[in-house]
Amino acid sequence: SQTIHQWPATLVQPVGSPLSLECTVEGTSNPNLYWYRQAAGRGLQLLFYSVGIGQISSEVPQNLSASRPQDRQFILSSKKLLLSDSGFYLCAWSAPRGDTEAFFGQGTRLTVV
Amino acid sequence: DAKTTQPNSMESNEEEPVHLPCNHSTISGTDYIHWYRQLPSQGPEYVIHGLTSNVNNRMASLAIAEDRKSSTLILHRATLRDAAVYYCILRASLREAAGNKLTFGGGTRVLVKP
Numbered sequence: 001s002q003t004i005h006q007w008p009a010t011l012v013q014p015v016g017s018p019l020s021l022e023c024t025v026e027g028t029s030n031p032n033l034y035w036y037r038q039a040a041g042r043g044l045q046l047l048f049y050s051v052g053i054g055q056i057s058s059e060v061p062q063n064l065s066a067s068r069p070q071d072r073q074f075i076l077s078s079k080k081l082l083l084s085d086s087g088f089y090l091c092a093w094s095a096p097r098g099d100t101e102a103f104f105g106q107g108t109r110l111t112v113v
Numbered sequence: 114d115a116k117t118t119q120p121n122s123m124e125s126n127e128e129e130p131v132h133l134p135c136n137h138s139t140i141s142g143t144d145y146i147h148w149y150r151q152l153p154s155q156g157p158e159y160v161i162h163g164l165t166s167n168v169n170n171r172m173a174s175l176a177i178a179e180d181r182k183s184s185t186l187i188l189h190r191a192t193l194r195d196a197a198v199y200y201c202i203l204r205a206s207l208r209e210a211a212g213n214k215l216t217f218g219g220g221t222r223v224l225v226k227p
Contacts, residue, residue: 032213044157044200044217059214090156098145098206098213099164104156 002027006091006105013112019064019078021108023091026072031093033074034102035066038088050074051096086112117201122222131188133221135201138182143206146177147215148186150197157200157217160186188223196225 006023013019025031035047046059048066056066063082067075074091088109094102118136125131137146145164149157161168161175163184168175174187188195200220205213 034214036217043219044151046214046216049214088154092156092215094213094215096213098143098204099162101147101159101162102149102157102215104158107156 002093002103004091004093004103004105006108008108009106010109011111013081013110015083015112016080019076019081019085019110021076021089021091021110023074023076023105024072025074025093028093028095029071030096031072032096033068034092034094035074035076036090036092038090040087044090048076081112083112086110117203117218119199119201119218119221121219122224124224124226125188125191127193127225127227128190131191131195131223131225133186133188133199133201133223134183135185136183137201137203140181140203141205144203145206146175146181146184147202147204148173148175148199149202149215149217150195150199151220152197160199162204191223191225193225193227196223198222 003026033050036044037047038044050056050068064078088107090107091105092102094100145162147162148160150160151157161170161173163175163177176185198220200217202215
């Protein structure tokens with residue numbers, strides 16, 4: 001069966017520090033991968049998606065970047081965190097078809113202080 | 114991206130049905146209608162999806178209008194565990210169409226009263 005791992009669960013980082021969140025998927029190949037962010041009390045905002053290794057599409061201009069070094073690995077990074085980067089970050093995967101469901105990780109709650 | 118419109122919130126009594134409407138008047142012929150729900154402090158969870166015909170699964174039913182410009186998610190007997198934000202999303206059928214991405218709107222917050 002397929003599983004998605006996302007870590008860490010919680011993170012407190014000072015302003016200006018770097019960030020690296022990792023997401024890995026097991027049990028499938030060539031998935032679509034997604035990074036979302038949810039600010040407190042708000043909806044889910046799609047940040048990045050990837051349809052293959054090294055292929056990253058950004059949805060909104062921001063202080064973050066994403067990379068996909070391997071087929072089932074998706075990394076969210078920042079060189080210098082801002083207070084506005086605080087939020088609940090979710091990784092998700094789906095098969096590359098619109099009639100399939102997406103599976104979400106447990107999320108990382110990031111607080112920038 | 115084709116957009117969806119949902120009411121901000123709905124209330125229901127426990128063990129009664131809940132009908133959650135969604136308008137998607139700009140839906141294209143190949144877009145699937147997906148529903149997800151998000152419980153507090155958790156990631157979204159898939160509920161159901163459909164293209165043209167009504168769909169049933171163990172969680173809910175999805176009724177799709179004949180012109181596909183609206184749909185309704187039906188929770189047959191609401192329980193306290195069904196209290197969540199429910200999202201109606203249109204998803205392209207082809208991967209080349211921007212990665213079949215799921216773009217979430219505001220959703221409907223469902224409150225279930227005991």
